[in-house]
Amino acid sequence: MSITQQYLLDTYRxxxxxxxxxxxxxxxxxxxxRELRGYRQFRAVVAERPAHGRLRRLLGRLLHPHPRRSAC
Structure with a gap:
């Protein structure tokens, strides 16, 4: 049953x-x-991780990788 069919059945009842x-x-x-985003930010704070900008930092690292320095 699709969502629309269920809605019509519930409306009829x-x-x-x-x-x-x-x-x-x-x-x-x-x-x-919005509630899901707020919950994920709350869980990040409780786990002591940054609550904002994690996705942007990840994409920045993927799009603009820094050359690794050798530890000679």
Whole structure:
């Protein structure tokens, strides 16, 4: 069953029971993404890692690698 079919079934059931209909699919996607980002930042702080800029630093290292110095 697809998300749309499930939504239509839930809406039909709610209407028959006189309840409020559920929100349409995708209504809270951005809020969920923000909450997930905040949770990941919180977990980084608890694990004593930098909470911001980790992805940007990783991409910077991959795109602009520094030549390794020899330890002679």
């Amino acid at each position: 709610a209407r028959r029971l006189g309840e409020a209909s559920p929100p349409p699919p995708g209504t809270h996607d951005w809020r969920t993404a």
